[in-house]
Amino acid sequence: MSWLIALSDFFLYVVLAFLAGDAVLRFIQSEKKPLIEVPKKWLVLALASIPLLLAPPVIQLVLLLGNRFGLMQAMIDVITQFRTGQSYVFGVLMALAWLIVVWRDGSAGLRTFWLVLSVLNVAYASHAASIADWQGFTAHALHFLALVLWAGVLIHIAWFMKDGRNWRAFLNWFTPFAVALMVILIGSGIWLMLFFVAPEDYTSSWILPYGQLLLLKHLSIIPLLFAAFINAALSRSDAPNRPWLKVESWLLLVVLLITAFMSKLAPPHNINETFRLEGSAPFVEWFAGPQYLPVQAVWTPNIDGFLMMAIGVIFLGLQWLGYRKQLPEWLSFVFSLGFVAATYTGFMFSFLF
Template identity: 30%
Template sequence: MEIVVIISQILLYLSLSILVGSFILFLVPNKYRPEIRVAKKYLLISAITVPIFSFVPVLDIILYIAPRLGGIESFKLVLTTYTVGNAWNFTLVGSVVLILFIYMIWPPHKKLYSCLGLILTFGLILSLAWSSHSGTIDPIIGVISDFTHLAAVSIWVGIVLVMGWGARNYKNWVEFLNWFSIVAFSCLVMTAISGLLMMDLIVDHYVESWMVSYGQGILFKHLSLLPLVFYALINGLLMKFLISKNYNFNPIPWIRLEGLILLGIFAITAFYSIQPPPHGNYLSNEAVSPLFRLFHDAPIEARTTIGFAGGPNTIYFLFLSFLFIGLMILSFFKKAPMVLSLLFSCLFIVCIYVTLMLSVEVH
């Protein structure tokens, strides 16, 4: 069931991003972006799947307690008393309103319609934040930080995905980059601040949390941000220069690559969102992540801490990390296939991860 929950969360984030990105881009005047085409059916599918995918974690809880209480009683109990169930009720109602809204008025003839669609989608994101890990720990700070986090990421990812796969040309691309660079940077800052607030609520000690699966997921997410920022800088800064030198330069493959990395971050987020958060006395031999065990087989207990120490292997993998950064840069200027640049990005993340794991000492 865990695999089903992870896949459902990835698709849920994707659906929300498509909705947010589409509504925002249709609010932007034509002279500030290329021509885009988003079929009505894709928006309807995205809106319809939001309550379906968001119900999977609820179903997981129902199935967990069903052997003791029975299926019907468990269903009623979770939907009426559990926070995740109450939040899903609001998600269902909001999704129905959004589906009817898209079905009746899309494509929009007024900016107000896109604005209303965006507000409805943000309402769905708020209901998801209500049932999040941080939201259950602190109903105010937790919900606000999780909502800000998911909303900022949805804006960034949504615009990138819709522009990458919905743009009919790359006319007005520099005008698009002029405002989107500011939006992407703002989203990155909002994501970082809200992420730190959530970590303060959920994770007692960031480095020690690497010993469990939740901490490993957060670490991979943070490492994935490094190539993401690299390609965001390419799309935001170098792309303007290249387009000014060569009007026929096609920037769409590179914004698609940025979108694929963002989807990878979604996958990592979906993985660790179903793991128990490392709060309180969570350390034990049984709780240790299998990935962490690949590098350290020392006994783990509640008082175990982590320190850092370098070594030849650490230096070797750090050198490989810089090598793959160079290859990422070279692949851009040599106009290498997108899949090759994506491979270098993944290898860079792996090398940085191994560098950190080898530098860790368990005390």
Template identity: 30%
Template structure:
């Protein structure tokens, strides 16, 4: 349940961020995009509900361990723990945003998107305040986590809104011209902040593959590969495609890209509720190894095992197959064969995953 709620929470943030940014862009620079205010209102109200799930789980665990009433523990969590304090601010900000969205005078005001975007930015900062990195590294952790998630929300939010809520294909060249550099900047920020976060939470990257957190982190990174390939074709190949075929419709391709982005968001949400392995051998004292890892790894296992990568023939073949699928995805874009391109994107992740897992020694 907690993984589902966290994934839905990240999707709500992406929808809010993407919609408010799109509404600040002049109509001549974007397609006709209609996101109903009801959708935004539901997202604003869902944020405190979904972000309360980990608070509730913490209170349940403490109430059971200390044999105290649930509401007594909940009150202490909300008043004494940073994650609880952040949730209270999230509740206030979300209800404020929902109240504004419910006012017709505000919905019709030209400054509405800017105000909504500012409140959403504050909600993202409070999400960072409640993160693992913030609890370990204070304000530095808050800034890095918030920057990482904000970049992802801007990139994927605009992508998701433009692909699924656009009414027509007008102004796509103008949209791509400004969105491509925005996406590139967001990708660079998210990668840079992500590497810093990994140095905080997962300094033993390969070693962490023993744990569920490390497995999900690896899957997230491998899902980024087809996402970036689709982003490359949609951002740079689109202009060439349009020159050759004026009737080319980019929306199905951008929707395919958004589906991989959705998978990345889901993986990110799951990571947010798993124990980060600052020291894998110590984490294994309280967290069981990943069932996927134990099913694939055939060597002897102990909590103090040290993993390394080598490249046996089967790993080389699988990684080579992943590269072939990546090249095939770009080729399928040139031939406008979306289903094959999407399948190849999935295979890039699968072949890459098993190629790396079989390389563990």
């Protein structure tokens, strides 16, 4: 059921990003943004989906405890004693209040208030908060808030823009806004990572499923930043480049998807102990053969690794070529994924564990 919970988290992140974009753009004057039309029913449906998307981890925990205490007692215990259950109750109440605000065309301030509370609620139920108390809670909240704000505005611009009027005026405020969010994302991401993986254990953690996804997330950020740079700095036209806005939004969704699956894996506080309990990640033995304790990643340069990394650089160049030649956006997105896959393979060929 863990994959179902991870997917529900992914869709929850997308929904909150969509709602965050709505809140942010309502603060912006009409002459400083393109014409964007989002039907109210889409916002209502997004908010109505939140209780459903929050439910899978609660159901899993209730079923697990129900075998020992009965379903009714398990439900009471989960709601009163577990962060997951408490977060679900808070999340449903906040979604209901937020829905009333949207239904009655409430202000941007009220929408933002419920957005921030919903982000804090997600952070409250996170691994980081349960492990590092207020520091983990703060780091996760900052990281998640920055991510949904950036993704939310981008989703609205890429998919709901009716015309590109005021594009230059939009970039004048959105570019520094996105840069600030990226700084917060990177800073809070490093902060979060240090709760789970010591810097000296970063490469050794790649033997574990969590470490594999952490590496893939870091690699996926590179083509995302490249796409953002193209949209913000290289596209000099007074009209938006809709295909590349969509490429950037797809890459952000990839980051959100990896983040959702990471949140359901055991963080490698002690790599050797986690490896002993869970074993290696599915693809590690394909690249490096059978693994044994103790785990210690060793950099072993070889021609296979260098060739795959070179192919990764070529894919990044093809991503640039896709922009220059105005190739279909899906092809540029495939080039981005090709960079991630090839560079990942190059790293895995270049380490012995």
